[in-house]
Amino acid sequence: MSEARVLTDPDVIDSYARDRTFVEPGKPLGVVLAASRDDVVTTLRWATEHRVPVVPRGAGTGLAGGAIAGDGSIVLSLARMTAIKELSPVDEIAVVEPGVITADLDRAAREHGLMYAPDPSSYEISTIGGNLATNAGGLRCVKYGVTRDSALGLEVVLADGRIMNTGRRTMKGVTGYDLTGLFVGSEGTLGVITSATVRLRRAPVAPPATFAAEFGSLREAGAAVTAIMAAGCQPSLMELLDRATLEAIDDWRNIGLEAGTMAMLIGQSDATDAQAMAERMERLCMENGASFVAVSSSPQETEELIGLRRLAYQAKERQGACLVEDVCVPRSVLPEMITHIEAAAVRHGVRIATVAHAGDGNLHPVFIFDHGTVEPPPEVWAAADEVFTRALELGGTLTGEHGVGLLKQRWLALESGPVATEVQRGIKAVFDPLGLLNPGKAI
Template identity: 60%
Template structure:
């Protein structure tokens, strides 16, 4: 029997898609510069049992499996390869339990991140991580990449909020890690191992996530405009030195502000070199942040307690990537450096853009040192031009030379594998490969990704 027909016979009718026109929509994520292969089929899974069935079949036939959520990833982690089964988890959308007393929520991987936070809000709790795509990205993808977001300077990244996981292994076995308790040190920390593993060690089919009380009042928003990226970076470093932990602190450069305003016509000051957007939980912290901005030569500083105005400002920040896409093809990068070196890294990105004659739009989760330089270029074939790759390489190496990292939240995916050993070293690379071999001995889980 044809293997695909065999798999179809094991599943509920309609779950397995082989129509080429429909399959094409599942071949790639938002990393459009990664070449997508041709899958054998797409499985629209609706339960852990279906995922387990598919993995047993794939293991028996040696078929590679590429897990996929909403396809909002920016590193090519969900890009299909030739002959694979795309295992789409976006239909697994159940919120199985919300426990307000013990402050946790149990969800399936297809739950939209913002919907998860809204479920928490209904019981006066919150879920912290909020990637810019939180209205479209799924929690499964967030878990796979250990996603961050605007609020992670204060509330941490996805891994900090995970209590336990339901994971389907490469051979179809289902394991449960962690639990519902705040503390638990039994055995190895498999929960943390699977978070951020980009679908290379197992398929996350469920998660127990911690929740926390919502702040008693809406945050105070501080906006500052700066005459140079360097001065904005100095303001960020100044806030860090002050000991204040802002609720968020986001940076947008002039090119980003102009791209957003040209699109949405929201009246941004597009002559300023950079804008910083911060939030604080109380008036004293907000005043201190404002003072730091002024000491860093801000042209303008304003403070607001209006919740609607704050939401509108945050929405402007979340528009940065789609606004950049309107200018051409984009290579979106994701380096991180120690926060005190933000001014140096911003300056270096500017220098690299000029040296390689590349258009770069920079935004940053500046409060935790995570910068997103977006390289914009024209290409009729979709291939990244040599000078863009050379500029990206220079940015990566500059971040590493400052004690930084290749990726703060997007993941390695397919885009950054060639630089991975440069950061972690040959010995650590061999440990990664040994773990991969132990959990995925036939190498079918998301091949050519992450490691």
């Protein structure tokens, strides 16, 4: 490991043992900053030989505790492996190391008229490797899919140091089991990704057109979402902000929130006929009861409208410590789910503000509690428990795009059932029989 750096300062180690959750890590033995695949191989061989757990890590922007490191483990950071090894405009693929910042790859692709589609909110600071480990989503996935839909092939190092290639460089292929898909979303529990072949897509040529619409009820906003999707408008993003979120933004930036506004829908089209499509979505919002709609294809006004959405988290963080949650339901029950969330907030005396990737039915209820509280208080967990249970009852899932990590372990069996749970443990044992890779995560 001539190139790798090993960090042993306890304070530095501690900073590498955390992610964006409140979870207190243990005390890892050290941090390896890998500079190459060989460093990863060496680290994993050593860990296997000495039976030491390894917690792989990208930029630590996760929201589910997937990168929290425990006592006596080694943190294996891939953040220094930042090479874009290949970018083929003709084949529309890139081959990248795991530490490449997501937005950097997107920018590199745009120089060739392409884009890297997955855009988790963290994409200016998160890594491709972390995105793959969590199967990250984002705003654009309503049109372009999640990280899985852009992953073609991987190079991974298994727990014992063996190198395995999965997938391919081609758009299609069915040789053997889909090991690429198995690794995406596995939170570093099956192996460490050291290279990824990802699919790029043509970047839109026209400037996008954006709309924002205000509704007097969640039901109307939900009906507008349904109408927009049913009309085949193909929004490139469509975000729903509930009243609590709008109030948080209004408290901060004074957006002139009307008393009767219960929800706002912000959408965008990046199609060749973006302006016409945005106007069509505007009409559908009006037909479904929107009281105010703005549409624009000017870059500045678009930025202002989307900016409202971007302010959401920061506005909430001003109000208190935040537990950012992540459930996904069938699109038809999105308003019902938000109503349940609001009821849970009232019942448990908890503040919850919800933003949703509405086109996907993916909701982020943010539980806001007192600044300075180390961990969410019991009433927050009680409300969260109710939210998860409701999501499952409505045919939904515990996590749309953030992952299971540590935080969702206690609800996991509710969704997976005993057979799938046993099978997943069996699969884990095939890759990592000693259970050294990111123990306690994902499954």
